Amino acid sequence: TAGTLGAAEYRWLNSIVQAGDETTEAADIKPTAVTAMTPEQGRQEAHQIRERLFKMKNTDPLWGDLSRQLVQCERYAMAV
DSSP: OOSOOOHHHHHHHHHHHHHHOGGGGGGGOOOSOOOOOOHHHHHHHHHHHHHHHHHSOTTSTTHHHHHHHHHHHHHHHTTO
16 A cells, blocks of 8 residues: 555565566576677677667666677677
8 A cells, every 4th residue: 555565575576577587598598609790790789789778677687798798799890
């Protein structure tokens, strides 16, 4: 009635969200090899990452990794 949740309710709702989150499976996948990108590949990859970041909250566990990947892709895109 007060419009607030207790800790138990919050944990319960959070577990439901995580169970339905498709991106959590990708968190366990680590790249096996790092390869250089062409500037065009960097632009395309950066665009795809930006789209993913736009759709998620900054509290998502993947947010930091995707942000770092975006910076790397932007560097390739600029051919630095």
